[in-house]
Amino acid sequence: MTALEVLDPGLLTLVEDLGRPGWAHVGVGRAGAADAAALRLANRLVANDEGAAGLEVLLGGLRVRAVGDVTVAIAGAPGPAWLDDRPVGRAAVLEIRSGTVLRLGPVTSGLRAYVAVRGGIDVPAVLGSRSTDQLAGVGPEPVRTGDVLAVGPAPRSWPVVDLAPLREPPSRVELPVVAGPHADWFEDVLAGLRAGEWHVTPATNRVAVRLTGPALTRTAAATGRELPSEGLVPGAVQVPPDGQPVVFGVDHPVTGGYPVVAVLRRYAHGRLAQVRPGDRVSFVRG
The missing domain is CATH 2.40.100.10 (Cyclophilin-like)
Incomplete structure (x- = not known):
């Protein structure tokens, strides 16, 4: 099995995809990634479908250990990240060997960072989506220490880029x-x-x-x-x-x-x- 073992979820880490449209008539909103463009970017970097489920990390602090070799990308709010003790970049393809720990430091601006893993986070879908809706209480629970998040099958194609250019965040x-x-x-x-x-x-x-x-x-x-x-x-x-x-x-x-x-x-x-x-x-x- 390929998975991410959660050592520390930080302040709040949620599993999110692009949401569950079409259920408002029964009182369930779309939910999904708060910064959908950031999740899409991270997914494109690892050759996932743009709607694959990833991790939404509030203010940083996430630590996960690779179970099996995985490929990940980080997008969204900027901040430092490490593989074990080696600094790595954001908006770049990261190859992680089994047993290596990915750690996200505090974000330097913005609020939410996104981690996409090649194959997507493979939790059960609810009403067609793997997103957590905190208001409705629908979808997976917030990520906790000790969780082992299964990774789905890798896409057949491989990433065609190894990094993406990013703009500096605006002052206002x-x-x-x-x-x-x-x-x-x-x-x-x-x-x-x-x-x-x-x-x-x-x-x-x-x-x-x-x-x-x-x-x-x-x-x-x-x-x-x-x-x-x-x-x-x-x-x-x-x-x-x-x-x-x-x-x-x-x-x-x-x-x-x-x-x-x-x-x-x-x-x-x-x-x-x-x-x-x-x-x-x-x-x-x-």
């Missing part, structure tokens, strides 16, 4: 948005979002990124108005009564009862996944 995260279905509940809300100085609060996870800044004000006609629960999508910008925006992530609830004033462009979902508490973000025209 820009979130492009378009108007949401309840933008008219607030006084010129898109201008207010773009003009405000927003910071990520500690109450942030895969469900939602909660921001703090100048309170958004309802129009006189919408003051005190209630909204029946409606469907939500990833990237929905919801404004609760305190006027502080909440941007929903991959483990979002499938319905919500506060007005959605804007929606984050899909191509920027990975940016949202990498913001950490204290980071400054700005909304821009989508």
